[in-house]
Amino acid sequence: MATSALDHHREDNLRGDQLQHVLSTIKEQGVELDYSQSVTNTGRVLGKVMPARHLERVAGKGIQQHRTAAANLQSTREGVLMGGGVNAAEYTALPDLDTFAVLPWDTRMARVFCRLYEPDHLAEGAGTPYACDSRGVLRRVHADFTERTGLELRSGTEPEMTWRGPGLEASFRPESSPAYHIEHLERGRPIVQKVIAYAQAMGLDMIEGDYEDAGQFELNWMFDHADLTADRLVTYRQVCKQVARELGVEASFMPKPATGMMGNGCHHNFSLWRDGVNVLADPGRADLHLSEEGRWALGGVLTHAAASMLVFGSTVNSYKRYWDAGQFAPSKINWGLDNKTCTVRLSANGRLELKLPDAAVNPYLSHALLIAACAEGLAQRTDPGEPWQGSSYDGEQDARFAALPLTLGAAIEAFEADPLMRETLGPDLADLLVEYKRDEWARFCGAVTDWEQATYWEDTP
Template identity: 70%
Template structure:
């Protein structure tokens, strides 16, 4: 009888000493309950809470959830649950033991990240990895990429977010910005101090942050392997929501909270490493540059950026960033040397900044799409073209790459037409994501907005 993916994970968790570090942490901190959590296709955290006394059993057995939890138990407009229907089999969620942490805001709680599998009893596919588990999909993609190429994707993200509550809005002179203003950081010291304290306790190496717009704060942590960066972004969002609860205010990663405000982006900075060597660099060259391999990887990313936009800008609201003038969002698919108007900015030797992702993304999905695009660029030595010189705004551009989708509807079409990205993610995940987002777009298209009421209610005769 062949060994399944689920069998292998269970064997890994049941080996001698595998749980020692978890049990030591449980005893030291007095953990009473543990969250067994995973991340849905849209980036929502779901799971179960279980008394810590069951950790030995569930480290091997895992927990069960209804299959459609992976798509937020969302029904389409016809009332059908997406991702399997009400009668679908549950999936099995098995914890990654190295992901265990004690939650610093309440040390009686711990948490695991889990990977998902088809349950043992399902004929033909029992025990196989769940095809719609974005975290599991990306981990497998990266492992295969590294085994084949010897390369590792390392990333860092820049999540911006908006905080709202009494005294949190900035006051500043007209036609200027409160960005970088220490006075506004001081007004929000209780926010950033608590976020940094909790994040540090959960393994994020916090490095810098600033105030960017009214209520908007960006706090960053050190780059690392892409899997850890994705986990940490999810953890960071949970931390921010907890801090908001404690302070009696609101925290949101909505991409565009209001017209005229800066959008909440989440730029992904990436590099490729072979051992201790960053292959995007040319040793000994000091001026801003990109190696040939780096250019090929970049060429792949730009080639698939139109199709990737459904992951990078995953909501109707995401595209409001691109329609509000002067907001530093890209307007075309291109790249430049330290050029903030481009889709990809070579911000330092060996590091490329991808500016399409916003703060609402599923980071496993964005990283999977980035990795797949880079991989094709390397395989086919895709040329990214010459870097953009000067501002991208108001220029025609190179037209080397497809146009940047400017609505969720356009992004759905672009993703659906990119067969390479869909095959890279796997048809089941790609189809479910398309179904979910097409339903979201249809709901928006059928909604009557305040703008329509103001514009048309008294327009005639």
């Protein structure tokens, strides 16, 4: 009889129909190898490869990895391995069999996402969810939210990314933009064709996309339950990297590739649903509007936006995107009606677009914090105020909401000062995230940049 969360997951894997479906797929399609993968706190995909015939065994037993993998097995500047040190116990990664998918670029290969647990042999906490599993955190936060409120978060993301290589050079007048230019889409047609084909084969319902800036493409898929959207964003990134390898070009989700270029955002478009109904919309209204519950949820998002920036803008480079005013990235925490300069844009009846997350975001952590902020806003009936009029690059920050952090260091401090955001991730994950990002910020502050060389090398006397 199952006694722990790990045991329950094992039983679900071995007793359900999903395992037989996976085994049949392996046999019918000639799958030879499988990646059992998980996602680190920075969004990196880790895992192990194995002969597919062993997946049935792994569905019950799991695989073991050193727990510091959650922080990319990275050491601090002092040489300490983050996440527990060299002697820390391993975690057990157990497949979620409903995520099994054959890789369309090589059907001899497949992949499956895993959730992470404390190993069986521990004297205390054996089989409990591993606290630093970002994918597991979202599942727990979302399930608790639904149990308490009857609501689910549905979201769609807009991952922008930069491609470069032979034939992809942008050509346009400097006073204009290549955005939406079909000629530039045509130059990248092999990219677009392969990405869409592979993504659809992996279960993403691809919809519209466009060319946005020099080398920047945005290809989107249909919104869904936030847990699925997060998995699909990770899958999409893997698809894009594979396409780049095949075409001999480079593909990057770096948030701000160069000064003056559009940043690579990953806007989160979200709505809240109960019994199949979007509660952010009032049926029958044609004007751009938000329901009362929608306004409260929005109020929560704005209240905790600054503290969420450690996740929404998770790298040193992320903050270069917010400094470049006029490039469609937010500079103040506010909201507006179809206003692309605001932090949150009401883009359609019942749909809010959060513009802070960038293309390097960990989607499990971003959605977990978004759910927590919405939940508090609903519980406290937080008023978001009136929508911003005109460009939010002009005027002052709304005093009811904290200012947007403009460096990773400031984002760390804002996160540390917000009990709800820390509580949502849990103390272990929150501490590990802060430790990792403090080290990253310190490394940057101690590095000499090209800008400094160009500015100061010949400056004195």
